[in-house]
Amino acid sequence: MNLTLEGVGVTHANGHVALSDIDLRVKPAERVAIIGPSGAGKTTLLRLLATSLQPTSGAISLLEQQPWQIGTRQRQRLRARIGLIHQAPPLPPRQRVVTAILAGKLGEWSAFKSLLNLLYPVDISGAKAALARLDLADKLFERCDQLSGGQLQRVGIARVLYQSPQIILADEPVSAMDPVLAGHTLSVLSSEAAARGVTLLASLHAVDLAMAHFPRVIGVRAGRIVFDLPSEQVSQAQLDALYANEQLQPEPSITVQTPTVIQIPRC
Numbered sequence: 001m002n003l004t005l006e007g008v009g010v011t012h013a014n015g016h017v018a019l020s021d022i023d024l025r026v027k028p029a030e031r032v033a034i035i036g037p038s039g040a041g042k043t044t045l046l047r048l049l050a051t052s053l054q055p056t057s058g059a060i061s062l063l064e065q066q067p068w069q070i071g072t073r074q075r076q077r078l079r080a081r082i083g084l085i086h087q088a089p090p091l092p093p094r095q096r097v098v099t100a101i102l103a104g105k106l107g108e109w110s111a112f113k114s115l116l117n118l119l120y121p122v123d124i125s126g127a128k129a130a131l132a133r134l135d136l137a138d139k140l141f142e143r144c145d146q147l148s149g150g151q152l153q154r155v156g157i158a159r160v161l162y163q164s165p166q167i168i169l170a171d172e173p174v175s176a177m178d179p180v181l182a183g184h185t186l187s188v189l190s191s192e193a194a195a196r197g198v199t200l201l202a203s204l205h206a207v208d209l210a211m212a213h214f215p216r217v218i219g220v221r222a223g224r225i226v227f228d229l230p231s232e233q234v235s236q237a238q239l240d241a242l243y244a245n246e247q248l249q250p251e252p253s254i255t256v257q258t259p260t261v262i263q264i265p266r267c
Contacts, residue, residue, distance in 0.1 A: 001061070002028045002167060002199045003049060008058030010044055010223075018044040019223045022058065026199055028166075031190055033210035033231070034203040036220035037246040042203035045220065046169045049201065050084045051075060063166060080107030083165035085202075087172040089156030093145035097136075097155055100144060101127035104163030130162040131155070133188055149176035154185060161192055168193060170202035174209070182206070186213045207239060 005024040011017050019041045026032060034042050047053040048060065051067045060067060062082070067075050083104070091100050098121045105123075106114050116122060124140070131137045134154040144152060153176050160168055170189070174182035186202075190213045193200040204210045210217055211231045219226040219234075219242045227238055 001025050002030075002063060004059075004061040005048070006059045008048065008055045008060060010041075010048065010053065011056045017223055019048070019055075022225060024218075024225070024228075026201065028199055029194070029197045030216060031193055031200045031214050032202075032216045032218060033214035034201060034218045034220055035205075035207055035210050035242070036226075037243050038205075040220045041223040042220055043171055044223075046084070046171050046201065046203055049167070050082055050169050051079055052084075076107070081166045083160035083163045083168045085153075085156050085160050085168065085170040085173045087153075087175055088149075089152050089159075091144040091152060091155065093143070095144050096121075097131070097142050097144060097147070098124060098127045098140050100155055101130055101159050101162050104159040104161075107163075126162060127158075130158040133161060133192065134158050134185060150174075150178070150181060153177065157185065157189055161189075164196070165198065167199045168201070170200070172203055172205060175205065182209060183212065190214070 003024070003026045005022050008019060008022040008024075009017070010019040022045070034045065036042055044053065048055055049062065051062070054068055062078060065074070065078055067078055070078070089100075099118065102117050102121055102123055109117070113122065121127065128137050128140050131140060134157060136151065136154050136158065139147065139151065139155075144155070147155065153173060157170075157173060168189075173189070174185050177185060186209055189202075190200065192198075202210075202214070211234065215231055216229070217231045217234050218228045219238065221242055226242055227234065229238075
């Protein structure tokens, strides 16, 4: 198994139970979508797997290592084998895209090479190839603050592809993209993971994208796994129950809102 969670729970300092009794096993090269209503615990689950959050109960195994039973330096080396795609990539506004992409290798490079990369990009062709997979090669030397939200998300994905990790964790990676671009980007990410034999877990709010691009779907609600099934076996009844009594239902691919007309009385 590439990752295993046994009886894992997370309780925050204020007493809020974010995750409870999570059992999960994912094999190498599996592609898994995590869906559920807002606040269900999807992001917390990905943070656990990225080792940026320590569980309050249970056991975690990643790439045959227990991250919280090894030393800090070993844990840093483990993190270099895990790629995390953020919903809002933490990219410095004035940073060039090429530098942002190459930062994917900072966990492997020496301090000298990392500093050198800030002065002059050490692998321009590698960064350009990663961007080209996402149709952004022409933005190689743009500043990050000159890009749209969807372009920044694609830069974050390209950085992880350049990193070449063994596990990719994606937290709402296409939320800022239009439906067509979101589908294309997920297709690229999924096909790249399959071609490289990389384990891919992605949290998604758009259920249709999860069903279309991932063979396995996990439904999470109130910090617990409600179902864990092949995508073709997930029923509409299960989806209705997953999102039941939620003020915000799962977002459709396109949301069209009717403008509100305000009538102003004549004086």
